[in-house]
Amino acid sequence: MRSVFFLGFLVFSFCISGSRAQTCRNYTFSNKNTYALCVDLPVLSSYLHWNYTPSTGTADVAFRHTGATTSRWISWAINPKGQRMVGCQALVAYMTSSGSMYAYTSSISSYRTDMPEGALSFRVPSISATYGSGEMTIFARLELGTGMVSVSQVWQEGPMSGPGTPGSHSTAGANMKSAGTLNFLSTSSTSGGASGSVGSEERRRNVHGVLNAVSWGVLMPLGVLLARYLKVFKSANPAWFYLHVTCQTSAYAVGVAGWVTGLRLGGGGSSNTGTHGSIGMALFILGTLQVFALLLRPKPDHKYRFYWNMYHHSCGYAAITLSIINVFLGLDILDPTKVWKRTYIVILIALGCAALIMEPVTWAVVIKRRRTERSQKHSAIVLNGARGNHDNGRSHDDGV
Numbered sequence: 001m002r003s004v005f006f007l008g009f010l011v012f013s014f015c016i017s018g019s020r021a022q023t024c025r026n027y028t029f030s031n032k033n034t035y036a037l038c039v040d041l042p043v044l045s046s047y048l049h050w051n052y053t054p055s056t057g058t059a060d061v062a063f064r065h066t067g068a069t070t071s072r073w074i075s076w077a078i079n080p081k082g083q084r085m086v087g088c089q090a091l092v093a094y095m096t097s098s099g100s101m102y103a104y105t106s107s108i109s110s111y112r113t114d115m116p117e118g119a120l121s122f123r124v125p126s127i128s129a130t131y132g133s134g135e136m137t138i139f140a141r142l143e144l145g146t147g148m149v150s151v152s153q154v155w156q157e158g159p160m161s162g163p164g165t166p167g168s169h170s171t172a173g174a175n176m177k178s179a180g181t182l183n184f185l186s187t188s189s190t191s192g193g194a195s196g197s198v199g200s201e202e203r204r205r206n207v208h209g210v211l212n213a214v215s216w217g218v219l220m221p222l223g224v225l226l227a228r229y230l231k232v233f234k235s236a237n238p239a240w241f242y243l244h245v246t247c248q249t250s251a252y253a254v255g256v257a258g259w260v261t262g263l264r265l266g267g268g269g270s271s272n273t274g275t276h277g278s279i280g281m282a283l284f285i286l287g288t289l290q291v292f293a294l295l296l297r298p299k300p301d302h303k304y305r306f307y308w309n310m311y312h313h314s315c316g317y318a319a320i321t322l323s324i325i326n327v328f329l330g331l332d333i334l335d336p337t338k339v340w341k342r343t344y345i346v347i348l349i350a351l352g353c354a355a356l357i358m359e360p361v362t363w364a365v366v367i368k369r370r371r372t373e374r375s376q377k378h379s380a381i382v383l384n385g386a387r388g389n390h391d392n393g394r395s396h397d398d399g400v
Helices: 002-021 195-230 239-265 271-295 305-334 338-399
Strands: 037-040 046-053 058-066 072-079 089-095 101-107 123-132 135-143 150-162 179-183
Touching: 046 072, 046 150, 058 072, 058 150, 072 135, 089 123, 089 135, 101 123, 101 135, 195 239, 195 271, 195 305, 195 338, 239 271, 271 305, 305 338
Parallel strands: none
Antiparallel strands: 037 046, 046 058, 058 135, 072 089, 072 150, 089 101, 123 135, 150 179
16 A cells, blocks of 8 residues: 555656646747747746747747746846846836736846836837736747857846836846846757856956955055055064055056956946946056056156146056946946955945044144154254354364
């Protein structure tokens, strides 16, 4: 009896697993739509169905996401430009406050986006969405043209941040693996294999952000503080100079590495990204000019030292101002958890407090030193004058 029960349990389990594996092929749409091709997408409990007409390059697609709730959105997109988020031509759907489904198109132009409604790079004559039994589905017709047979695809789901506003999706787990390639002529090339590419791009963006935040955003201001406040103390000479040079050259080297990773990432198409890239280029130029300033540094008593100081200080303070601005722009583009921006703000506050403390202290030292030097100079003048009078008196007496 136990053997029969165990055998029945195995058969039941096999049937369940088999039905799950065939969810896409055995699915029947309530609107009676039928599709020749479909695929079970590897993550996020999602499925894609489609019909494709090669002669016109038209695709009728249905993207399904199970386990959906009315407080979340879903999206499926293709990217003609490659395996990345920026450039995705997305279909988006969510349930409105009135209880009806709303579907629209959105062209993703930056990593920080709430997927605003807009036209795609190809025509979408029809788009609609349905919801029922925890399943959300987008239906659409895409007029792709005959040259877009194999494309990169991305699918996502996330929470609504407000009425009519999709919020940011998770940046961990399955949400970072929901990408692949799609061939409209078959299901063989459809996979989640592109997740590594999307994940590697995410890592490159994070590396770019960390390198530049540490170099331009922290080391560069720290090097300036070391030079400005330590050189006042005679006991710190010439240690302050070597600390300053070490800090600034390290900042430049790390910053150039971050700048190169930014060039490899390319632009995102948004005004924020364009501004970020332009400031990055300006920082690279200013940093390079500072390197040349070190090589061309005249001696302290040289007649051109005054002009060199103006050039060196102007470039340095301009670089620090732009670097802080650009770090915040970069954080807005990356859109990490708020703790990263707060951490950088705390670092800036710490550097600012150090400057507020050291500024009056060093001015007090300088003023005291100048008074001492002035007093010593005055005493020397008086002493020399007394000696001169004494010598003149002796000469007069000797003449007599």
